Amino acid sequence: MAADWIVFWVCAPISIGSAIAMLLQRNAVHAALFLIVNLFTVAVLYLVLGAPFLFAVQIIVYAGAIMVLFLFVIMLLGVDREERLVERLRGQRTAAILLGLGVVGEVVFAIRAGVGFSTRAPAGFGAANGGGNPQALGRLLFRAYFLPFEVTSILLMVAAVAAMVLARRRERPVASAERRAQEPIEPSEPSEPSEPREEEPVG
Amino acid sequence: MRTPIAYFLVASAALFTIGSVGVLVRRNALVIFMSVELQLNAVNLALVAFSRMHGSLDGQVLAFFSMVVAAAEVVVGLAIIVSVYRRRRSADVDDVNLLKW
Missing domain, CATH: 1.20.5 (Single alpha-helices involved in coiled-coils or other helix-helix interfaces)
Structure with a gap:
């Protein structure tokens, strides 16, 4: 058993599982946390593939900076909002999942035709990684x-x-949201084209 | 390196598909954005795997550039989401229907 084999079979299922979990989370913060797990496991896969620099950049830039930015915006917009689960277009979800399965099948077929499932990478990166x-x-x-x-x-x-x-x-x-919150009695503001709708639990 | 390269490519394809299903299914603009990040990340994984397969570093450079583009895209996209939220008090993509016929 080679080490990279073990690392791959530990990290790839975690990364795919956390991606699916991200998809199924209704709360945006939980989705972001699952995405961070996914980014970390993909970073480990980079390490297995001989890209230590990208491993570091992935963790610093993606899992660090970008995800902090995401969480910052989620907190800014309000954490307690949850998505409506009503489909606006009927059958959209099933169609999306079916099309997704089609895409993954197609890509796997293309990989089998183009790369082959037994092609192993050359032994070392030595020449390129001088x-x-x-x-x-x-x-x-x-x-x-x-x-x-x-x-x-x-x-x-x-x-x-x-x-x-x-x-x-x-x-x-654009009347700023905060001003509207601070001064509830505003002298007859010109009617905005997009007045916020009443009590709609939007996510 | 005993793991065949195709395994990494299949993992990348699975991640990309999950990301695109997320873009199609979810309503929250932030989660849609996270799914786009997932797709970009899957493509990066494929690029690094191909770079390993061919024994050259060009794929890694490309993945590096794609990370930079992803960072720029996130900055602009989140600014757009914040500004839409200020107008509509909602981050739901279905509520942004001004251009809908």
Whole structure:
């Protein structure tokens, strides 16, 4: 028994199980916690596949930063909201599950045709990973992939600016939610196009 | 490495499918977003597995870029969800029907 075999059979079922559990949770916070479990197990699979740098990045960026951002927004929007379970389109859920099974069957068939279930990876990453995986990755990133790397920085900057612009409170057109909560008696505000609906337990 | 690469690819396909079923089935915009993250993550797993199979690091670089794009996407998407929530007091995708015919 090779170690990677054991690690795979421990981590892959946990990751798929936690993904399914995430799907079945009605509470958004629980779904986020299951997603964190899933991200951790996928990070361990990266480690098995010889990508220690991506293992660290996965845990720091995904399970750390992105999931904290998610939890932050969930808390901001209210934790106690639960989803309505009524289907708006009849049969949507069954159709989605059937189509999902179709996709997974199709992809497994494609993997069998294209890769084959007995193909094993070459023994070592030695040649590609000369001097360690992060070093080799950095060399590749700053030589062959230098332009995409710089474009990525522009993307991140644009995303930061976009987040600030989108989340900014505009004074007139959108009456801010907090002001409405603080001053319940507001002198006849012009009728908004989207008045909040009454007592609808939305999730 | 004794585990065949195809096993990782099948796990990745399963995760991707669960993510897409989540996008189709769930109503809460945040959970839909988490399902999208799951899909991106599944694709990353496939990329790393292919990188291992071919013995080159290009797949890992691609997975790295896809992580960066996912981070940017989450930032913008969550800002949009917060701003929709401010207007509609709801994070339910069915309530956002302004563009519906």
